[in-house]
Amino acid sequence: MDYSLVIALEMVRAVAWLVLLASGLAIIFGMMRIINFAHGEFLMLGGYTVVISARHGVNEWFAMLVLAPIVVGIFGVLVERLVIQRLYGRILDSLLATWGLSMLMIGGVTMIFGNSVTGVATPLGGMSIGDYQVPRYNFVLIFAAIALLVAIWAALKFTKAGLIARATMQNPDMSEALGIPTRWVYMATFGIGSAVTGFAGALLAPMTGVVPTMGVNFIAQSFITVITGGASVIAGTLTAAGLLGSISQGMTFLAGPVYGDAALLLAALVLLRLLPQGITGRIFKKSL
Numbered sequence: 001m002d003y004s005l006v007i008a009l010e011m012v013r014a015v016a017w018l019v020l021l022a023s024g025l026a027i028i029f030g031m032m033r034i035i036n037f038a039h040g041e042f043l044m045l046g047g048y049t050v051v052i053s054a055r056h057g058v059n060e061w062f063a064m065l066v067l068a069p070i071v072v073g074i075f076g077v078l079v080e081r082l083v084i085q086r087l088y089g090r091i092l093d094s095l096l097a098t099w100g101l102s103m104l105m106i107g108g109v110t111m112i113f114g115n116s117v118t119g120v121a122t123p124l125g126g127m128s129i130g131d132y133q134v135p136r137y138n139f140v141l142i143f144a145a146i147a148l149l150v151a152i153w154a155a156l157k158f159t160k161a162g163l164i165a166r167a168t169m170q171n172p173d174m175s176e177a178l179g180i181p182t183r184w185v186y187m188a189t190f191g192i193g194s195a196v197t198g199f200a201g202a203l204l205a206p207m208t209g210v211v212p213t214m215g216v217n218f219i220a221q222s223f224i225t226v227i228t229g230g231a232s233v234i235a236g237t238l239t240a241a242g243l244l245g246s247i248s249q250g251m252t253f254l255a256g257p258v259y260g261d262a263a264l265l266l267a268a269l270v271l272l273r274l275l276p277q278g279i280t281g282r283i284f285k286k287s288l
Contacts, residue, residue: 006132007253013138014252015245016145019237020204021218022225023148024197026237028190029226031169034084035095038102039222040215042194046072046201047119047210048109054120061123068202069195076194080187088186102215109212119209137206144203148196153234156288165189224268230278234288239279244268 025039036042046068053063079101087094124136156162168175168185176182208214225244229236247267252260275281 006129006134007250009129009134009138010253011246011249012142014249015241016142017204018221018225018241018245019145019149020141020200021222022229022237022241023152023233024193024195024200025222026226026229026233027152027193027196029223030229030231030233030236031165032088032186032189032193033091034087034190035091035098036193037095037098037219038079038105038215039098039197040217040219041102041105042072042076042197042215043201043204043218044109044210044212044215045075045105046198047205047208047214048113049198050120050202050205051118051210060120064202064205065199069199072198072201073191073195076197077187077191079194080190084190085183085186106212106215113212115212117209117211120206122206135207141203141207144199148199149234149238152196153288156233161188221264224264228268228271228278230275230280232280232288236278236280239283240271243271243279 021043024042025036028034028036028039049068049071050060050063053067054060058067083097083101084094087097122135122137124140126133127136156166164175164180165185165188168180168182169189172182175185208217225237225240228244229238229240244264244267248260248264250260251263271279275283
């Protein structure tokens with residue numbers, strides 16, 4: 001019974017992990033159709049914000065929940081104004097530009113901080129489930145993933161800003177004709193997606209450690225989750241993360257982490273073969 005409970009908890013944590021990794025990318029790619037190949041480096045920037053803040057005596061929770069989203073969100077706004085705004089509707093160009101940005105960020109951070117792994121201690125310690133020890137921080141990740149999805153859903157569903165953002169992404173020409181400043185909507189949406197990514201990177205930093213190349217480990221999982229989920233930001237991210245996270249973690253318990261990653265990729269390939277427009281492109285077409 002204890003072992004089954006541990007397995008269930010780890011599966012839920014794996015789902016929450018994918019939700020956190022993919023949510024910011026789902027906003028930017030799912031809504032704006034911009035391939036942000038520097039998504040992993042935005043996660044890395046959130047992690048380094050926590051590390052640097054902790055070294056200067058800032059409360060770790062304040063750094064994770066407040067500073068990291070603000071820092072990465074502002075950085076995202078600058079990137080959108082300087083680079084991305086010229087690339088809307090040019091998917092290949094946006095991929096190449098953000099790939100170059102990712103290389104620049106990795107090189108710049110390596111020059112400043114070196115190529116060694118750093119990080120902060122995992123908060124809250126561990127707890128016992130029978131004979132097994134699990135980090136209490138797992139529950140923080142699960143709660144954060146749920147809260148993040150609820151916040152994004154509420155913002156898109158019930159706020160005027162969310163309605164304007166959805167209208168602009170669906171029909172920018174009509175929105176412009178109605179007097180909506182679409183360039184500012186694009187800027188704000190990219191900034192919010194970046195802030196969500198920074199939030200995720202900060203939360204994952206105590207579990208993974210922080211190194212300039214850490215984004216390489218996460219970019220594939222993020223894109224696989226978003227593309228498998230389809231166009232709907234909330235339903236797509238949640239369903240894809242639920243399916244892929246459960247499959248990956250289940251295989252990890254049976255055969256090891258390498259097979260878990262392979263199972264995630266295989267499951268994504270099968271789903272995309274059966275549902276080429278993603279899960280929400282076929283099943284939850286009208287969902288957010």
